[in-house]
Amino acid sequence: MSRARPSRHQVREEPVHVSAGAERVLGVGLDVVEARRVQQAIENWGDRFLSRIYRGEERAYCDSQASPWRHYAGRFALKEAVAKAFGTGIGDRIGWKDIQVVRDPSSGAPGVRLHGNAARLAKQLGVERIWVSITHSHSLAIAQAILVGRGVRAASVSSGGRHMGDE
16 A cells, blocks of 8 residues: 655644754734824823833834834734733833833844833743844835743733742
């Protein structure tokens, strides 16, 4: 009896072996922001809005750009994406200023620096790196964040209503 060969449209499943201690994806977050809404928030609330969401370095960078609201929208989306990757969203567990969007000085590539509760949660989960991407057009900002490390998956932190450390 001959063995059937997979067609081009069939997926052949192979076992994936992960060695102990290997890095893995711990969480993924994605967010889309309408730039106009951020622009309106800045126009309506000014410093009250900006100082609640952004750190000084973030504000200095955005304010130095043409159409600052687009850069604020990108940073807003990235903060949301990172919080979603942790499985918490922005709220009691992680605040807006716990996630700072930074730029690599040589390449200009975006990155994040964690502070306060976000830094503590990253340590608890074993997060070693956060890969990020931001893109924006005139009307939309889209950001993605991927938590990578050797720890536990971010979703396990908020599942079942219990959180790490709640004992």
